[in-house]
Amino acid sequence: MDPLWQRVEELFHSALERPEDERESWLASQTGFDPAVRDEVRSLLAADRRNGELGARAAAIDPAIGPPPSSRRFGVWETGELLGRGGMGEVYLARRADGQHAQRAALKVMARSLLSADSMDRFRRERDILAQLELPNVARLLDGGVGDTGEPYLVMEYVDGERLDHYCERHRLPLEARLRLFLTLCAAVEGAHRNLILHRDIKPANVLVTGDGTLKLVDFGAARRMDTGSLETIAPMTPSFASPEQLRGEPVTTLSDVYGLGMTLYQLVSGTLPFGHGSKSAYETVQQAVAGSTVAPSAAPGLDEARRRGLRGDLDNIVLKAIAPEPARRYASVEKLAEDVERHLHRQPVHARAGNWAYRAERFVARHRLPVALCTLLVLTVAAAGVGLAVQSRQARLEAERSRRLADFLTHVMGLGFDRDSGPFRSEGASARVIDVIRYAADRLPIEMAGQPEMEARMRANIGHVLEELGDTAAADANLRRGLALVDARRNPALAAELTGYLARKSFLEGGDESAARGFREALRLADAAHGAMPAVAEGVLVLNASTMASSPAEAAAFLERELRLGRQVGEASPLYAAALFDQGDQTFDRGQAEEGLREMRRALSMMDAIQPLPLEDCELRYVLARKEMRHGNLREARRLVEQSMPGLERALLPGEAHLMWARITGLDLLIREGRFQEAVAPLDAFIAELSRLRPKDRQLLAYALLLRGQALCQGRPGCAK
Amino acid sequence: MDQSIETGPAADGDITRLLRQWSDGRDDAFRELLPLAYNRLRRIATTRMRCERPDHTLQPTALVGELYLRLAGAKLGNWEDREHFYAFCARAMRWILTDHARARASGKRGVELLLPLTEDIRWLGERAEDTFDLDRALSRLEEVDSRKTRIIELRVYLGCTADETARILNLSKATVDRDMRLACAWLCRELRPGE
Numbered sequence: 033m034d035p036l037w038q039r040v041e042e043l044f045h046s047a048l049e050r051p052e053d054e055r056e057s058w059l060a061s062q063t064g065f066d067p068a069v070r071d072e073v074r075s076l077l078a079a080d081r082r083n084g085e086l087g088a089r090a091a092a093i094d095p096a097i098g099p100p101p102s103s104r105r106f107g108v109w110e111t112g113e114l115l116g117r118g119g120m121g122e123v124y125l126a127r128r129a130d131g132q133h134a135q136r137a138a139l140k141v142m143a144r145s146l147l148s149a150d151s152m153d154r155f156r157r158e159r160d161i162l163a164q165l166e167l168p169n170v171a172r173l174l175d176g177g178v179g180d181t182g183e184p185y186l187v188m189e190y191v192d193g194e195r196l197d198h199y200c201e202r203h204r205l206p207l208e209a210r211l212r213l214f215l216t217l218c219a220a221v222e223g224a225h226r227n228l229i230l231h232r233d234i235k236p237a238n239v240l241v242t243g244d245g246t247l248k249l250v251d252f253g254a255a256r257r258m259d260t261g262s263l264e265t266i267a268p269m270t271p272s273f274a275s276p277e278q279l280r281g282e283p284v285t286t287l288s289d290v291y292g293l294g295m296t297l298y299q300l301v302s303g304t305l306p307f308g309h310g311s312k313s314a315y316e317t318v319q320q321a322v323a324g325s326t327v328a329p330s331a332a333p334g335l336d337e338a339r340r341r342g343l344r345g346d347l348d349n350i351v352l353k354a355i356a357p358e359p360a361r362r363y364a365s366v367e368k369l370a371e372d373v374e375r376h377l378h379r380q381p382v383h384a385r386a387g388n389w390a391y392r393a394e395r396f397v398a399r400h401r402l403p404v405a406l407c408t409l410l411v412l413t414v415a416a417a418g419v420g421l422a423v424q425s426r427q428a429r430l431e432a433e434r435s436r437r438l439a440d441f442l443t444h445v446m447g448l449g450f451d452r453d454s455g456p457f458r459s460e461g462a463s464a465r466v467i468d469v470i471r472y473a474a475d476r477l478p479i480e481m482a483g484q485p486e487m488e489a490r491m492r493a494n495i496g497h498v499l500e501e502l503g504d505t506a507a508a509d510a511n512l513r514r515g516l517a518l519v520d521a522r523r524n525p526a527l528a529a530e531l532t533g534y535l536a537r538k539s540f541l542e543g544g545d546e547s548a549a550r551g552f553r554e555a556l557r558l559a560d561a562a563h564g565a566m567p568a569v570a571e572g573v574l575v576l577n578a579s580t581m582a583s584s585p586a587e588a589a590a591f592l593e594r595e596l597r598l599g600r601q602v603g604e605a606s607p608l609y610a611a612a613l614f615d616q617g618d619q620t621f622d623r624g625q626a627e628e629g630l631r632e633m634r635r636a637l638s639m640m641d642a643i644q645p646l647p648l649e650d651c652e653l654r655y656v657l658a659r660k661e662m663r664h665g666n667l668r669e670a671r672r673l674v675e676q677s678m679p680g681l682e683r684a685l686l687p688g689e690a691h692l693m694w695a696r697i698t699g700l701d702l703l704i705r706e707g708r709f710q711e712a713v714a715p716l717d718a719f720i721a722e723l724s725r726l727r728p729k730d731r732q733l734l735a736y737a738l739l740l741r742g743q744a745l746c747q748g749r750p751g752c753a754k
Numbered sequence: 755m756d757q758s759i760e761t762g763p764a765a766d767g768d769i770t771r772l773l774r775q776w777s778d779g780r781d782d783a784f785r786e787l788l789p790l791a792y793n794r795l796r797r798i799a800t801t802r803m804r805c806e807r808p809d810h811t812l813q814p815t816a817l818v819g820e821l822y823l824r825l826a827g828a829k830l831g832n833w834e835d836r837e838h839f840y841a842f843c844a845r846a847m848r849w850i851l852t853d854h855a856r857a858r859a860s861g862k863r864g865v866e867l868l869l870p871l872t873e874d875i876r877w878l879g880e881r882a883e884d885t886f887d888l889d890r891a892l893s894r895l896e897e898v899d900s901r902k903t904r905i906i907e908l909r910v911y912l913g914c915t916a917d918e919t920a921r922i923l924n925l926s927k928a929t930v931d932r933d934m935r936l937a938c939a940w941l942c943r944e945l946r947p948g949e
Binding site: 044080 | 874875876877898899932935936938939940941942943946
């Protein structure tokens with residue numbers, strides 16, 4: 033360090049020990065120091081004083097560190113009457129305690145019980161966001177901070193008004209006046225969007241109308257800037273008004289506000305909500321919102337005939353388009369929604385058309401990429417490969433031999449089980465017997481593999497995966513977890529990756545998308561940590577399964593590339609490679625090149641047929657292809673494929689297994705598309721009943737079934753959405 | 755993607771090695787370390803910067819501790835490495851925030867990341883250009899007195915207390931306090947020259 037600087041430091045601190053008004057003269061007396069050093073210290077002492085002054089000023093204007101006020105005082109504000117209570121806290125009428133203005137304000141205090149890091153953060157965000165927002169129909173933010181008792185508070189322009197819906201009802205506003213108010217609301221939301229701010233909790237209770245008819249949007253409690261990235265997606269919201277993507281905890285966009293506006297419009301014009309009212313549980317609300325089995329506003333209960341007539345057609349369509357479960361089906365912006373309402377008011381044709389059920393079903397299913405399952409054969413190949421790598425000592429070789437025999441045994445048993453005509457289990461519920469055999473094997477593992485935890489883990493992985501693929505989730509879970517407990521992830525990351533991947537797939541097939549994604553990420557991380565020690569086939573299966581969590585085409589493409597590479601590594605005539613090629617076709621299809629995609633998938637299927645794996649893979653690929661053919665309108669081909677695959681799946685899989693259910697619903701969807709509505713209703717009811725019994729967590733499949741059921745019922749009757 | 759920590763290329767040992775190299779003064783080790791923790795630190799930065807006081811709710815030091823555990827693994831929980839890691843994170847935060855301020859200044863939209871304030875420099879962050887200016891001032895301070903730069907980094911960017919700072923830099927608390935006082939005066943002179 034510079035010796036001069038050292039002297040500066042020394043002198044600076046000595047000076048600080050003197051009283052402030054003596055420092056200057058003391059410094060002048062220190063003639064032993066270089067004048068330059070003294071000048072520097074003088075300047076730094078001045079800066080030190082300035083630092084203190086600026087700090088004090090900052091503290092004074094910051095309510096967070098203000099002097100402690102008495103009773104219910106927040107900064108310069110004094111609370112009065114309690115105006116309301118919400119999810120985030122309480123709202124009081126407030127006025128400035130220092131008498132500077134007679135201004136009345138609404139002061140929102142966050143409940144202390146909610147003082148988590150997250151909600152505190154949200155509270156601050158609300159303040160920061162609103163401070164930027166100056167729009168005629170949005171309540172202004174006046175102040176905000178943290179009270180002396182640590183409760184954060186916001187002070188907003190007090191709007192002496194009435195909830196939008198109550199206002200409309202009390203004044204018995206005609207439809208047109210309601211629509212005009214709604215357009216003002218749209219303009220306010222649009223203004224917020226232009227400022228890159230989402231509201232996220234738009235509902236009539238957050239829209240107030242004052243005595244002179246001015247509308248104000250309040251409570252940006254759930255608001256978020258659009259550009260802050262996906263820091264969090266779960267926000268406080270009102271289930272009945274929250275969009276399906278919000279309910280699912282997915283990223284929220286301007287289209288979620290379009291949804292909130294649509295629901296508000298629904299209530300304004302019909303006096304009720306399509307779902308989520310009455311005694312329904314939040315769960316049911318979610319189901320209905322996700323399924324989009326929405327009653328048109330004109331069909332809402334309790335409307336008189338004149339109002340019904342006013343809503344039927346355009347307004348029904350506008351509302352239904354705004355509250356479509358898939359964001360992509362909604363209006364692309366608030367502006368577009370407002371434009372259609374405007375067009376309706378001017379009796380011009382609106383852009384919203386009747387919700388096209390077939391299209392919706394298609395989109396719904398398009399989002400759902402079921403992994404191509406390659407269970408049995410691959411698992412057993414993996415078993416052999418894994419054992420091969422583990423062989424080191426003579427003892428280990430003996431153990432390996434034993435487990436290989438077990439693997440052979442399983443292959444044999446399962447092969448017999450799946451063989452359609454000649455298996456010994458043919459006449460008496462083959463799959464149950466296969467399962468019994470595997471369960472028996474699992475029970476024997478601790479004995480067979482005594483003292484060989486790694487071997488046992490290896491076999492648990494195989495057995496667990498097979499059990500899962502056959503639909504015995506509970507036993508699969510137990511085996512996989514037991515395996516995971518036996519394996520040391522640091523010593524053998526490859527095996528841990530495999531087990532973790534199978535567990536994630538189990539979550540996926542159960543419908544737990546988030547836990548599945550977490551699991552897959554962890555498994556992929558472990559696979560990387562294995563640095564090539566993971567057999568290509570095992571890694572291939574993992575990547576194939578994990579690819580279902582891809583959230584963008586780019587990500588899916590990256591997975592695919594890895595699948596193809598690993599597939600080639602295993603062999604061009606391997607089921608893995610065929611599956612990867614099938615996935616390639618799947619992605620081509622989803623990119624919009626349907627014909628080419630179908631061709632690729634058909635080719636991959638015939639490859640798989642030529643390899644002749646166990647029949648299960650075959651059946652699964654068949655129904656997945658059937659879905660694509662169906663979506664492309666090749667109903668006859670789709671029907672043929674479904675019918676080919678069903679017997680094999682039914683024989684091999686336990687009732688309620690994911691693939692089996694998806695294959696079944698594909699058949700039911702086909703009925704609808706073939707126009708056989710009457711025929712579809714009863715099987716759909718049975719399907720839904722079975723689903724809630726066997727796969728209670730599978731919201732996606734349930735939503736799909738409900739959608740189809742609504743369609744089956746509606747198509748038979750006039751007046752329903754076409 | 756909650757777990758977007760890039761653990762890929764660097765094995766556990768690498769982090770420790772790089773940390774040691776960096777704290778021994780090898781500056782290029784910083785560039786190698788940064789990608790390992792970038793995403794998580796960026797997240798800490800954005801969540802952090804929305805609250806304006808370091809004493810509320812979010813504790814970056816705790817978050818950084820957790821990050822260290824996830825990056826390096828408990829088995830490397832050598833206390834010294836851990837301390838180096840805090841110092842590194844403070845430097846990385848400085849880099850991230852300054853980079854962000856630069857992007858904003860050049861017209862790219864983004865959240866306004868406010869500096870976390872220590873009680874010692876409350877006025878810091880009142881001006882939009884403070885983030886940027888602070889970085890430049892610290893670079894100048896570094897030439898005069900690198901220890902004080904480290905202290906400021908820990909206190910301002912990571913919200914460390916004086917005690918934590920003393921432990922991380924292996925100094926007495928009295929030294930940290932003295933250094934802080936002088937450094938604050940120095941910064942005040944640089945950022946708020948005689949008005």
